[in-house]
Amino acid sequence: MANTDEVAIERRRGDAGWWRQATVYQIYPRSFADANGDGVGDLEGILSRIDHLDQLGVDAVWLSPFYPSALADGGYDVDDYRDVSPELGDLATFDRLVTALHERGIKVIVDIVPNHSSNRHRLFQDALAAAPGSPERDRYLFRDGTGPRGAEPPSDWNSFFGGPAWTRVPDGQWYLHLFTAEQPDWNWHHPDVRADFLRTLRFWGDRGVDGFRVDVAHLLAKDLPAELPSWAELTRGTDPADPAPPRYPAGHHPLWDRDELDEIYAQWRAVFDSYSPPLTAVAEAWVPAERRVRYASKQNLGQAFTFDLLETPWDAGSFHQIIRDNLALAAKSGTSSTWVFSNHDVVRHATRFGLPKGMSGRRWLLEGADPALEDRVTGLRRARAATLLAMALPGSMYLYQGEELGLPEVGDIPADRRQDPTYFRSKGTDLGRDGARVALPWTSTGVSFGFGGCAPPLPQPTWFADFSVERQRDDPASTLSFYRHALRLRRELIQDETLEWLNLGPDLVGFRRGGGWTAVTNFGSRPRPLPAGDVLLLSGEPLDAPGLLPADTTAWLRRDSLRS
Structure with a gap:
């Protein structure tokens, strides 16, 4: 007879529907564990901590980008979609990591970033070297400028990180980037772009990856008319405080959530379904709930993140309504819901739930992230309660590294140590996302609290010692013990x-x-x-x-x- 551990591993392997009620643990590789002591987390570091993941009891890990990158946006500016950053390891190490995780019954999901590449990507370099109007340049979204000699941008559009959404190249044309200038947007009307991403999906599928998290899945398809609308027209009706009706009907906005995405993702779905069991995917799609079901359909990506709990206050009525609505949407699309409270882009929920009533995590950052406004005792108590509530729900549960330790947000990072482009492009008015990306504390002492051999770029506060794995591992009342117990019970209890x-x-x-x-x-x-x-x-x-x-x-x- 198989022992208990073997039974647990076999149950976590599951079948084609393993993802429907899975617990997925997000790893931000550069801040998880550093094996070679250079201050940067790496794949060997993840390998060294597999026991932690196994003992925690997760069904899958999601690896945030580990690709070659200049880190203009934390690795989401990708130089090569089919390689590993030398700082983090190589493809052989990646293969060993996948094998080691699979041996523990843990699936592997990788981040894919299809809206934009890095400006160092070979195809963007080809575009710069080619003439305006060339097929090479048409793989991205280049336009002539306005005003005398085209010296002004093609439109007044803004980047989501602040500042203009257009950057000029030496021959005078401008290219679109909805994020940083180092992240030029792909032209998804170009057949080369579509074909290259299908090759990327197969590349990782052939290496044993079980699924993909699709970054800003709602942005890929764009339709730029000859006369570009103003930013005010594009964003009309998108602010809840704006009573004006949207300028564009659903599915026909020039820049986001276009109906033609269905065709793109149907091609992806054909690739996913060519594997046995089929690969899974989850969309990061910041769209209205009634539009989110498209991304979650069986013909599309299959699942989409529910972000409502990232923003809701600590309130019974709000939680109840969000849960009911999202379970109904999941049933409509034939998928399962996703529940998430923290990730690499938002203030950790142990901090959010301890802020004064009416203050969101984003507002806290915009107002300087004053630690005096945090009630950490209340925040952690509510965070644990919220997590246990969500773990009991039908659907998959997404955890972010460090939340099993009860880590609060690190709000007081010195200006000269910050890395997030949001901070720099907003000229410091938005503190950005660095506070959720600080390296994890594994021990209560040492130069990096056990993260690696030297201090990481984002400084760890002294109070990290109280939240370390070492301090919590054998304490039955710790948050780490609570997560382990909850996930073990969850696997035993869930039947349908x-x-x-x-x-x-x-x-x-x-x-x-x-x-x-x-x-x-x-x-x-x-x-x-x-x-x-x-x-x-x-x-x-x-x-x-x-x-x-x-x-x-x-x-x-x-x-x-x-x-x-």
Whole structure:
């Protein structure tokens, strides 16, 4: 008979639908673990920490970009989509990492960045060397300028990182980049672009990758008319505070969320389905909910991120509505929901949930990230409660490295140590995303808290010692122990994707899952009665009194308790 570990590994391998209720752990490679001591996380560092991932109990890892890059945008400016940055390793090391993860029953998802390349990519260099109007230049989005001698940009469009969205090249033309100038946008009408990305998908699929996370999946297709509209026209109606109707009907915006994306991703789906089991994909698509179902359909990418919980306040009604809406959308598209509270682009939820009422993580950054505004005790208690609530839901759970340690955001990074282009292009008015990308603390001492042999570029605060893996590993009350326990129970409890809502009154969100277990979260400020049942797991302190669930706490219950 197979032992318990072998059974757990086999269960995590799953089948073609393994992703539907999987727990996926995002690794930002440059800040996860540094094996060669140069201050940069690398693939060998991930290999050295596989025991951590295995003991945590995740079903898959998602690797943020590890490709050759000048790091104008944290690796999302890709020089070569089919190679590994020399700082991080090589393809042989990548292959060993995939094999090692698969031996533990852990799937591998890699980031793909199809909206833009690096300005160092060979095809962009070919475009610069070719004449205006050439096929080489047409792989990107070049336009003539306006004004005398074309010295002004083709339009007044803005980059999402601040500053203009056009950069001029020596022969006088301008190219479009919706992010940094080092990230020229591809022209997805060009057959060479489409064919090259299909080769990239097959390249990684042939190396054993199980799926892809698709960066800004809603931006690829663009339709630039001869007379370019103003930025005000393009963005009309996109701000919730703007009462004006959108300038363009859904699916026909010149720059984003165009209907022709369906054709592009149908080609990708054909590649995915040529593998057995089929490769999976999840779209990062910042679009209205009713449009998100397109990306999540079986003919398209198959799943799309639900970002609503990245922005919602700590409120029972808000959580309940978001969950109901997204479960309905998943059913409509035939997929499963995704639940995520933190990633490399947002303020960590242990900080967000501890900010004053009405203050978002983004507003906190824009106002200087004052640590005095953080209530870390409340923030962590609510973060654990929110996570345990989401882990009980039908769908896949996405975790971001360090959240299993309860890491707060690092808000006070010195200006001369920051790296995020958002900070520089906004002239410092937006502190950007560096605070979520600081290297992890593995030990409580040392120059880098066990991350590597020297201090990493983004400085780690002294208080990281209190959150280290070393300090939490053997503490049954630690956040790390809580995550391990929760994920182990989750694998034991989940049987299907059914959910039955419970009407428990104000401040409580509760539901019953198939197999007879129940999850209840108290969003209120005082203890509330629990439904009958044995408590399997609590997100926080033990019950103040029998049958009363403390504030800011989630409980999992069952009448006949499982072994845990």
